[in-house]
Amino acid sequence: MEPGAARIRLTPLSYIILGLLDFAGESTPYELKTHATRTVNHFWVVQHAQFYAEPERLAGAGYLGARQEDGGRRRRFYALTDRGRDALASWLADPTTDFMELRDHGLLQLCFGAERGPLAEAQLAVHRAKLDEYLDLIAQGAPGPAGMRRVLEAGVAHEREWIRFWGEQA
Structure with missing residues (x-):
């Protein structure tokens, strides 16, 4: 030091x-x-x-x-x-074993009994917009550090799963 x-x-x-x-x-x-x-x-x-x-x-x-x-x-x-x-x-060089932290306001409202239909519609709009943003960034060549494209691809998969989930709630 x-x-x-x-x-x-x-x-x-x-x-x-x-x-x-x-x-x-x-x-x-x-x-x-x-x-x-x-x-x-x-x-x-x-x-x-x-x-x-x-x-x-x-x-x-x-x-x-x-x-x-x-x-x-x-x-x-x-x-x-x-x-x-x-x-x-x-x-x-030291792979993490930490589990991801999930802090989702929509899930919090769902947990405490929010009306599913309106909440699901609002969440679908949010997740569709984020999916479009990630896909646009990938199309632009994923500006950023070397691993950014892989991170964006994980984001795409994540958003597609949330769209599936909230679609079921709607």
Whole structure:
């Protein structure tokens, strides 16, 4: 560990930041947010403010380098350090056994007795729109990191299953 670098626990958000920087190169927090909107936000929601706080935390621990513009808006730019690259590579090489987290407002309403017909119709519209979005992104060449097309294909399968499920509820 570099002298003065803090020991911190890396979280999924940490790996999102490391991965986005590996994909896009040096970026400002705003650019990280933009990269995430086109890529990981399709399956992992990150709050806007986290794109400002987490890179600073990672820089303090030596995973990122940071530089600030001298003039203008004085934006901060972050880039991976060797430590950050090593941490990302180690994480990518260790297959997760974590089960997916499912937080679905429609299922929550269904669980507590919402009227199935109107809920199902609303959910069908949501899932059809998301399916169309994923298919459009695939048709555009799945912009993003190397694995983005595979992630979008998983999203397509996921949405098709939800359309089947909510169709049965309708």
